[in-house]
Amino acid sequence: MTIVANQYKDNSSRSKSAITDELTYQLSSTCSFTVNENNNHIHITHKYYDHAEFVLYRINIWNPSTPPVFIINTSDLTKPLQYGLEQLKRHSPEHFDKAVTEAIQSLMEGINERYYHVSGVAYKITWRFDP
Secondary structure, three states: OOOHHHHOOOHHHOOHHHHHHHHHHHHHHOEEEEEEOOOOEEEEEEHHHHHHHHHHHHOOOOOOOOOOEEEEEHHHOOHHHHHHHHHHHHHOHHHHHHHHHHHHHHHHHHHOHHHHHHOOHHHOOEEEEEO
């Protein structure tokens, strides 16, 4: 399977929407697994879906001065996407902010669409990148 980001030689020309879509894809497909050797069961965890669920259901009850932060590890992203995000941030910080926020919003909406829209969570999302 070929990741879409690897098909681009020059990410500087990618649109905000393409970067948002690729970020959403990479966040939603990041997972890990453990194998229980006693019963051969495989436990799969979806790192960013689990984190999005945690933030989604706590953001409205959290202390407003210290809201939960959605943390994205840059090590989970492909180099072409990292480069595209860096270029977007350099050329248009407001588009960069919007692209990352929209990707996270998409994950949260996929967890519980009704709660996401009714609770007003969309405009309370805070995030940051960690290595």
